[in-house]
Amino acid sequence: MPREITAYSNPLIKRIRSLREKKHRREEGLFLAEGLRILTEARENGRIPEYLFYSREGAGHPLVRTLIFDVEDSGGQAIETVPDILSKLSGKDNPQAVVGVFAEFAGALGVLDRTSADIWLVAERLRDPGNLGTILRTGDAVGAGGLILIGECVDPFSVEAVRASMGALFTVPVVMAEWSEFLPWLRSGPGQLVGLSLDTENDYRAAKYDAPTFLLTGNEAQGMPAEMAAECDLLVKIPMLGKADSLNAAVATAVMAYEVLAQRRG
Amino acid sequence: MPREITAYSNPLIKRIRSLREKKHRREEGLFLAEGLRILTEARENGRIPEYLFYSREGAGHPLVRTLIFDVEDSGGQAIETVPDILSKLSGKDNPQAVVGVFAEFAGALGVLDRTSADIWLVAERLRDPGNLGTILRTGDAVGAGGLILIGECVDPFSVEAVRASMGALFTVPVVMAEWSEFLPWLRSGPGQLVGLSLDTENDYRAAKYDAPTFLLTGNEAQGMPAEMAAECDLLVKIPMLGKADSLNAAVATAVMAYEVLAQRRG
Missing domain, CATH: 3.40.1280.10 (SPOUT methyltransferase, trefoil knot domain)
Structure with a gap:
């Protein structure tokens, strides 16, 4: 069941936002990707986010609904939030409809x-x-x-x-x-x-x-x-x-x- | 004769820094360019800055000295300042040795x-x-x-x-x-x-x-x-x-x- 976060002070939001810094990415083994186009590309290549953040408005889009379903199905968390928090996560004034948090996967x-x-x-x-x-x-x-x-x-x-x-x-x-x-x-x-x-x-x-x-x-x-x-x-x-x-x-x-x-x- | 500015509160510094915004560029008809390579390219193409900011350390470079001479010769202002102000002007942590302020010149x-x-x-x-x-x-x-x-x-x-x-x-x-x-x-x-x-x-x-x-x-x-x-x-x-x-x-x-x-x- 999707949860909802509306407070910027929420610890998960702070933690996710810290992934904008390399040090925290390495510690967590996680990184941020934003936008429906990029997340759909990821999904088509078998990469499902550990966390998916979306706005109520964004949830109306069929591709967002598909992502929400896949994230929950694979044991991740789908989290409804407000545009202001999406902005903070993505670092952009015009937040994308979705922000995903993925496990890093560099090969050898x-x-x-x-x-x-x-x-x-x-x-x-x-x-x-x-x-x-x-x-x-x-x-x-x-x-x-x-x-x-x-x-x-x-x-x-x-x-x-x-x-x-x-x-x-x-x-x-x-x-x-x-x-x-x-x-x-x-x-x-x-x-x-x-x-x-x-x-x-x-x-x-x-x-x-x-x-x-x-x-x-x-x-x-x-x-x-x-x-x-x-x-x-x-x-x-x-x-x-x-x-x-x-x-x-x-x-x-x-x-x-x-x-x-x-x-x-x- | 080159002048010196060491206070960030100096009105000219504030004015030049405002050129990072399009609105102010249009009002003033001026824009910022930074770095010895770019300013030397400009000079070789006949573009001399109206204002040239450099650090004491930068002034030791022969190309910077050439720029200072040309700026003063063409009626512009060469201004010695501190690395921290150069940083503020260029918006970069590692300030380039020089920052120039040029007249805009788009053609038709x-x-x-x-x-x-x-x-x-x-x-x-x-x-x-x-x-x-x-x-x-x-x-x-x-x-x-x-x-x-x-x-x-x-x-x-x-x-x-x-x-x-x-x-x-x-x-x-x-x-x-x-x-x-x-x-x-x-x-x-x-x-x-x-x-x-x-x-x-x-x-x-x-x-x-x-x-x-x-x-x-x-x-x-x-x-x-x-x-x-x-x-x-x-x-x-x-x-x-x-x-x-x-x-x-x-x-x-x-x-x-x-x-x-x-x-x-x-």
Whole structure:
């Protein structure tokens, strides 16, 4: 039976709101996702929230009713609340109709099946949550097997990353690994490691990509370290005609990923 | 002679800080840009701030000294201040070494020379400042003639848009126009209007683009209205293999723009 919470001082609300901070996410193993579109995407991929918050108005929507049913059926809690509390949970002035709290589920390299996809995305020291979410969204679109985050990256379960992913967090496997783990894993099977770089003359459109292709994007400000570039099977450059010397990291990843996809599609 | 401000209660600091809001930007005709990289980009494109704020530590950098000289030479004010005030002005915990206050400079359709570039970017009802800045950055990279913003778009002079543009706001002309002005202007000369759409079978890689190409990207959530799509000379679709039905708007614009660029380069 759904319960109702209308007081912002309720301890559960305070606890859920604390999940906006990484420290609390790690302690609880939980994260926030908001909006009917993203929660429906999650549900279609078998991810049901532990807690579901919705407003009385939102409960009129058939998809919200479906979510409420599934949450209760799986032993979670569906909680009716007021728009003001939904706002507080999501950190947005215009609260989405629903906010879900999910168990974190990052995978490990060992469970990835590299033969399951032709394109894999790899990002090292990615700092911007919007870029991370956008890269996941692109990963979904190009049919990537997963996103492998190397080193100190922004948390893929941050509210901003989940939001920018538009649900792709639930469709594209995410793995966090150190370079020292990733490289031996990569070399234990087939896979071409392609690095985006400014220090090469290889045009990304002229290069030939072999499946599975692992596209490596470096840190937003610094690019990738020389020792990583040295391990790449191929370094490629996206031409830049302007006065700036770099593209946004999510844009560069997407331009590359769509070129690889175009070659696959012939 | 540079002056010094160390009190947050100083009226000029309050006034400059208010430029973080659109209303005040419009009233003053001024906007904020931060960071040595962006201000140096501005300077190289002939844009000198009206006010320049820097810390004592920052003043040791040769590029900051050059900026101070140029600002004073052009009748502006160079103001030494403390890191805490720089933080307050930029809204960031780690303040950039410099914050500049520039006069707004959006252009008009009438001053654009469409023969000056093969690619032009057009966005309608773009809502996210990060997307706007990222599209400007891509525009710089592909050598776009400018970015034309149609209808109610986010302000290109917002702090977030300027930051995401990484200086491209100063290198890529920006024009704000209504569709009812844009369309007659477009049809008064050569130009292929290409719309990104989900409702077409034309693959973006199979299409042929004629210069100058005007790439039209619709609103993040809704895409473009049917009446705009109907005016396009060509609608194209970027394939999406995943479960989501759209790409980030800045990503989609970049994938398209790089395809047009590749065709131009042969």
